[in-house]
Structure formats: structure tokens, C-alpha cells
Amino acid sequence: MMPLVESFTEETTSYVNEGWTIRVADELRSTNSIAGRLPPWTAVRARVQTDGRGRTGRYWVSDEGGLWLSAVVPCPGERAKWSILPLAAGWAFITALEKLGVKNLRLRWPNDIMVGRRKLAGLLVERYTEQTAVVGIGVNVFNHPERGEPELSGATARLADLLEGNYTLDDITQVLLHSLRAAHATLLEKGFAVIADELNHRWGKPRLVCVTLTGRDETFSGQFHGIDSHGRLQLATPREGFQLYDPTQIELLRELE
Numbered sequence: 001m002m003p004l005v006e007s008f009t010e011e012t013t014s015y016v017n018e019g020w021t022i023r024v025a026d027e028l029r030s031t032n033s034i035a036g037r038l039p040p041w042t043a044v045r046a047r048v049q050t051d052g053r054g055r056t057g058r059y060w061v062s063d064e065g066g067l068w069l070s071a072v073v074p075c076p077g078e079r080a081k082w083s084i085l086p087l088a089a090g091w092a093f094i095t096a097l098e099k100l101g102v103k104n105l106r107l108r109w110p111n112d113i114m115v116g117r118r119k120l121a122g123l124l125v126e127r128y129t130e131q132t133a134v135v136g137i138g139v140n141v142f143n144h145p146e147r148g149e150p151e152l153s154g155a156t157a158r159l160a161d162l163l164e165g166n167y168t169l170d171d172i173t174q175v176l177l178h179s180l181r182a183a184h185a186t187l188l189e190k191g192f193a194v195i196a197d198e199l200n201h202r203w204g205k206p207r208l209v210c211v212t213l214t215g216r217d218e219t220f221s222g223q224f225h226g227i228d229s230h231g232r233l234q235l236a237t238p239r240e241g242f243q244l245y246d247p248t249q250i251e252l253l254r255e256l257e
């Protein structure tokens with residue numbers, strides 16, 4: 001379980017929409033850390049994050065103009081059942097952006113939202129309590145992440161360059177939260193297999209990838225073939241043939257082509 005590390009130190013504005021209570025702060029270290037304390041169907045958004053986090057300790061540039069959002073969802077029942085939530089959340093958010101009219105999006109396993117080789121959005125799903133999960137998403141919208149981090153130059157995409165129409169961060173928040181709630185209902189009512197099917201249409205062509213297994217130093221490469229109906233990654237290597245990996249077994253996957 002993640003430690004609880006942050007609480008609101010300033011007034012936030014708060015509003016209710018489609019069953020979500022949305023709290024908007026000016027500046028937070030990380031919206032995920034603060035959302036960990038909050039009840040299900042609460043979401044936290046910040047104008048900027050001073051310590052935005054990626055997965056396994058990586059950084060996330062969270063400058064003004066981007067959408068930095070964390071949503072708390074209920075996770076009833078066995079903990080293991082929810083290991084597919086990061087995949088389901090990726091599906092929820094990519095379909096939401098497609099509905100806004102963004103074209104040529106694809107997912108990079110497990111849930112990076114990409115335009116070609118450029119990263120538009122990243123997700124960080126964390127469990128702070130037994131009964132809830134925090135689904136964090138960072139989307140570049142009007143911001144310029146490469147200004148704060150030159151190594152991101154040429155590696156990011158922004159919604160402002162992809163969307164027609166005048167959408168505000170509030171509008172995009174609502175569309176994303178609506179879709180996350182719908183995906184959560186699909187998971188409970190129909191199970192993950194339906195979502196897995198949808199996801200397998202969104203990885204793009206089979207790609208050569210380089211994988212680091214959790215807790216191991218070594219990396220190896222193989223051909224990525226999407227996921228199975230339980231959310232396990234399907235990888236083909238010359239030595240081992242076709243293998244299935246639970247999402248928790250993989251620390252990092254890089255695309256080689």
C-alpha cells in the first residue's frame with residue numbers, strides 16, 4: 001500500500017458533475033498523493049504539480065496549461081481482480097479523447113496515449129487503500145513540457161495541436177471522468193474481456209519491444225502481440241516462444257521500432 005504523503009494546504013474550489021466531486025487546486029506536489037485520502041468518485045485537479053510522478057519513480061513534467069487529474073474509484077472485492085484497472089483506464093481515456101475528435105491516437109502498453117512516437121498522456125494508477133484506487137492522468141494540452149525538460153524535445157504531443165474547437169481544461173476533465181465511470185461500470189457488469197478486445201485494436205502494428213521484468217536487472221526483447229482476455233501481455237521471443245506476462249511482472253517496456 002502506498003504511504004499517504006500530502007494534504008490540501010490551501011482552499012480548493014469544488015464542484016459536482018455526473019456523480020463526481022471535483023476539487024481544483026492551484027499548486028500541488030502530486031494530485032495522486034492527495035487523492036489517496038479521498039472517498040470514491042472524488043477527483044483532484046491542479047493547475048501545476050511541483051512533483052508530478054510517473055511510474056516506478058520516473059518524473060512527470062506538470063507545467064501550467066496541462067491537465068493534471070487524479071480520480072478515486074471504488075475497488076470492491078479481491079485486490080487481484082483490479083490488476084487490470086490500469087489497462088481499463090487507458091481504454092477509458094483514449095476513447096474519451098477519440099470522442100472529442102482527436103485522430104490517430106494509439107496506446108503504448110500498458111496505457112501511454114501516443115500520437116505516433118510522441119506521448120500525449122500518461123497514467124499512474126495507485127492503491128492507497130484496500131477499497132479504492134487512484135487513477136491519475138496527465139495530458140499535455142496547452143503546456144510546453146519540453147521547456148522545463150529539454151530531453152522531452154520531440155517526444156511529446158499536445159491536445160491544443162490536435163483538437164479543433166475551443167475546449168477548456170474543465171471540458172476535457174468532464175469527458176475523461178465520464179468515460180472512466182463508464183469503463184468502471186463495464187468492468188463490473190461485463191468483465192474485462194470486452195475491454196481487452198477493444199484495447200487490442202489500439203496498440204497499432206505488432207512491434208519489437210524491450211522489456212525489463214520487475215525486480216530483475218536484465219532486459220530482453222520480443223514482439224509485442226497485445227493482451228489476452230485476462231490482461232496478460234503477450235510477447236513472442238525467439239528463445240522462449242510465445243509467453244504471457246501479468247502486468248505486475250513488467251517494470252518497463254520500451255518500443256524498439
Ligand code: BT5
Pocket residue numbers: 029030031032033049051052053054055056058059060061062067068069070112119120121122123124136137138139140145152155156157
Ligand atoms: C507516466 O509514467 O506516464 C505516468 C504519468 C502520470 C502523470 C499524472 S498527472 C496526475 C497524476 N499525478 C501525478 O503525480 N502523476 C499522475 P511513465 O510511463 O513512467 O512515464 C514517465 C516518462 O514520461 C518520463 O520519464 C519522461 O520521459 C516522460 N514525460 C515526463 N513528463 C512528460 C510530459 N508532460 N509529457 C510527455 N512525456 C513526459
